[in-house]
Amino acid sequence: MPREVTERIALGMVEAWPDRVSHIEGHAIYGWDGLLVALSNLADDELNVTLVEREPEDPLGALSRAEWLFRAHGRVLGVELERGRHPALERAARMLGLYPAVTRPAMAAEVADLAPPAPREGVSFRRVRTREVLAAMVELEVEIFPTERDVAERLFGPRTLERTGTRMSIATVEGRAVAMAYVHVHEGAIGVFGVGTLPTFRRRGIGGAITAFAIDEASEGADLAWLQPTALGRSVYEAMGFRPVAMWQVWTLPAARRERAHGV
Structure with a gap:
């Protein structure tokens, strides 16, 4: 690129x-x-x-x-x-x-070229728009990364819902929140942050699918998506079409x- x-x-x-x-x-x-x-x-x-x-x-x-x-x-x-x-x-x-x-690495892909994985049956996705769903995101932040609870509660406090530049999403299985991601859009480029899946729900395609969902929710007028993955997630994003462009x-x-x- x-x-x-x-x-x-x-x-x-x-x-x-x-x-x-x-x-x-x-x-x-x-x-x-x-x-x-x-x-x-x-x-x-x-x-x-x-x-x-x-x-x-x-x-x-x-x-x-x-x-x-x-x-x-x-x-x-x-x-x-x-x-x-x-x-x-x-x-x-x-x-x-x-x-x-x-x-x-910083990895990037043209939005139109992304090939999102198909998650297993029973996984659903939703934007975080209410305090109830936001509370579930706090729990995910604590369990996945792990972040101290008081830090997570302030990072995803109620005022988070007022931000216009950042859009948050979660994945659920049988009503339980199991994965999260949030994106920030600037001048047609979608930055993807905070992608994570609970350990017991990994290797089911959920991480890639929540990434694709979050990008799709912000894709209007956007042409580029980018992220900085951990070593654990890099192969997931490569399979979606992301390629390293810088370190x-x-x-x-x-x-x-x-x-x-x-x-x-």
């Missing part, structure tokens, strides 16, 4: 994160010198992030300010970078003692320094 696709993914990340956290009490969004910091005010470092809108004029200064903001909010700096896209920022990150703790890394402190930063 052309470079334009990776640029749309990078922009989609920048647009999605503020929407993902803006409903949470105490959240904070900062932007300067090409960086975006989205702090959720949740006690989970993976839900607080620094992203790149453009190459900073002063990469080390920009990251140093981001690190200060994270510390001020009681979190450890995390920076999501497309590998090789911002070499000056990678050098600055190393100067601050950060390293790429997580590496995962993304999460830069953060080594474990020992993270523990000290958290006062452990």
Whole structure:
């Protein structure tokens, strides 16, 4: 796929994160010198992030300010970078003692080319539109990932239903919620997040099917779908037609320094 696709993914990340956290009490969004910091005010470092809108004029200064903001909010700096896209920022990150703790592919597909799997009989899908269904999504978040309950309850609090940029979906079997996904749409590109299936319901095609359902629900006017899968889910998305277009890394402190930063 052309470079334009990776640029749309990078922009989609920048647009999605503020929407993902803006409903949470105490959240904070900062932007300067090409960086975006989205702090959720949740006690989970993976839900607080620094992203790149453009190459900073002063990469080390920009990251140093981001690190200060994270510390001020009681979190450890995390920076999501497309590998090789911002070499000056990678050098600055190393100067601050950060390293790429997580590496995962960004995968993309034309919406029209997707080949969704057919789930087994008895699986149904629905958008999350009510507090009752939202509560089921909280339970899935806790059981699948696993996320601390107080974090999940705030991440998917009632105000989540007011967000216009994010659409959430669940899959059920005999009335029980068994899988989840949510998408964020920006300028015709659908970013897929939070796909997960309860362990006892895996290998039934439900993960791919809930992904396809969530994309279809947001497909009007969209031409591209993208996601960043774990190793566990990559083969599922490849079977649907997704292909790797870039590698993304999460830069953060080594474990020992993270523990000290958290006062452990």
